[in-house]
Amino acid sequence: MHIDTKCIHAGGFPDNQLKGINTPVFTSSAYGYLDTDVRLYQRYFNTPNQEAVVNKLCELEGADDGVVFSSGMAAISTVLLALLNSGDHAVVQDEIYGGSHAFVEEHFSRLGISFTLTGKEAQEIEEAIKPNTRTIYIESPTNPLLNVVDLSAIAEIGRRRGILTIIDNTFATPINQNPLKLGIDVVLHSGTKYLGGHSDLYCGAALANKELTARIRKTAAHLGGSLNAMSCYLLERSLKTLAIRIERQTQNAFEISKFLESHSKVARVNYPGLESHPGHAIARDQMSGYGAMLSFEPKDMTAQTFMKRLKLIKAALSLGGVETTICDPATTSHQKVSVEVRKRLGISDNLLRLSVGIENKDDLLEDLRQALES
Numbered sequence: 001m002h003i004d005t006k007c008i009h010a011g012g013f014p015d016n017q018l019k020g021i022n023t024p025v026f027t028s029s030a031y032g033y034l035d036t037d038v039r040l041y042q043r044y045f046n047t048p049n050q051e052a053v054v055n056k057l058c059e060l061e062g063a064d065d066g067v068v069f070s071s072g073m074a075a076i077s078t079v080l081l082a083l084l085n086s087g088d089h090a091v092v093q094d095e096i097y098g099g100s101h102a103f104v105e106e107h108f109s110r111l112g113i114s115f116t117l118t119g120k121e122a123q124e125i126e127e128a129i130k131p132n133t134r135t136i137y138i139e140s141p142t143n144p145l146l147n148v149v150d151l152s153a154i155a156e157i158g159r160r161r162g163i164l165t166i167i168d169n170t171f172a173t174p175i176n177q178n179p180l181k182l183g184i185d186v187v188l189h190s191g192t193k194y195l196g197g198h199s200d201l202y203c204g205a206a207l208a209n210k211e212l213t214a215r216i217r218k219t220a221a222h223l224g225g226s227l228n229a230m231s232c233y234l235l236e237r238s239l240k241t242l243a244i245r246i247e248r249q250t251q252n253a254f255e256i257s258k259f260l261e262s263h264s265k266v267a268r269v270n271y272p273g274l275e276s277h278p279g280h281a282i283a284r285d286q287m288s289g290y291g292a293m294l295s296f297e298p299k300d301m302t303a304q305t306f307m308k309r310l311k312l313i314k315a316a317l318s319l320g321g322v323e324t325t326i327c328d329p330a331t332t333s334h335q336k337v338s339v340e341v342r343k344r345l346g347i348s349d350n351l352l353r354l355s356v357g358i359e360n361k362d363d364l365l366e367d368l369r370q371a372l373e374s
């Protein structure tokens, strides 16, 4: 099956009683246990709606098993706590989602886990490895600069050195990038973004092989960040249109990136689909589409001024919805990252991050044009 067909037909839970074509929603928080070995409980991550959507996600990412969480951060924090122990060392890419960065900075030392923040190049990542390194944590394309990490190179380092590799694949989505197929061990998603896709759902996912998923699920049952049946159903429903949404969003983002790159009022555009982007060649090899996120710096105006001039595109936190949204990472996603680190990474105060939706591209281009020129 092709991936767009899998979005619709993979996973799910059959309605054997009424033969309805959708997964029924099983709302019970208490299930019988007599005459069965099965102990169904939402926090054990084994209820029918959880399994229905996990099975679909596994098919999309090429995973053997997975866990769905109540947020992306629940997935990220649970996986890191499941795979790292006191005394271990982690190599962490410095340009990752601000919340993940803050989690590592604020909790690892307290838990006796040491870490090294590195740039995105495979060589830098390998040089940061220590004898007690157990995990390498990366994101690609990155938030908000859209830098690209060579996933096959990182997977090869991990395999050779016996270190688990973990990626946050939120920006790419399973439609544009399948890191497990390139040898990465664990894929994470903030499903709040593209997987949900309608700005009305909080969820997360971790996908891996059976053995790693069992470890993750065990810690997850203790931490308790499980996803309820209604949200599982909503996620399953949203995934049916994931491929078609991402296809349109990716096309729109490509057109917008070209428009912005050629505009005299724009100082810089970051989009891996542009030939001028330093990660373009790697992205072309490892992604099937360049994604729907881009960032740029307007000339001679602040980020706030630009956002207030927009008429159609909304300034909003979060990303990945069917509607185009914009934000300035310095006061939103990366607010918790220190000014020095932001400066080193190149996240300037007037950088704008655009999450491109499925609207008609001409309406989006017109809104951006009038905001740049008015």
Ligand SMILES: Cc1ncc(COP(=O)(O)O)c(C=O)c1O
Pocket (backbone or CB within 6 Å): 071, 072, 073, 074, 097, 099, 143, 168, 170, 171, 189, 190, 191, 192, 193, 202, 203, 204, 318, 333
């Ligand atoms: C790339 C990325 N990863 C993880 C997260 C965290 O996800 P959530 O807000 O669902 O906890 C976000 C949120 O913005 C994100 O952008």
